[in-house]
């Protein structure tokens with residue numbers, strides 16, 4: 001099994017209840033996002049997939065949908081709190097959908113890490 005990882009970041013705001021006192025106030029984070037994809041087979045060029053294609057998919061989701069947004073107001077988080085855990089799930093599902101559509105190679109999103117600060121990160125492992 002091979003795994004590739006790409007990193008990006010985005011700025012966003014959210015407001016969370018029932019998590020911790022500090023989180024109840026509207027606040028922002030500069031999230032650092034790491035996305036890993038895995039697969040068993042290398043393509044004829046000897047790579048699992050082109051890093052550029054993976055980055056493009058991640059950027060479409062992170063830059064296109066999350067960056068500089070008030071996350072509580074996004075339809076994706078309607079009726080739920082936009083925690084780092086749920087942001088990781090959202091990125092995993094959207095990136096997988098793009099890869100399924102755009103990529104010749106068969107790869108699965110294996111992990112998404114959403115760092116909301118330098119020392120705190122939520123990790124989602126899609127089944």
Ligand SMILES: [Zn+2]
Pocket residue numbers: 014023027028029116
């Ligand atoms: Zn927060």
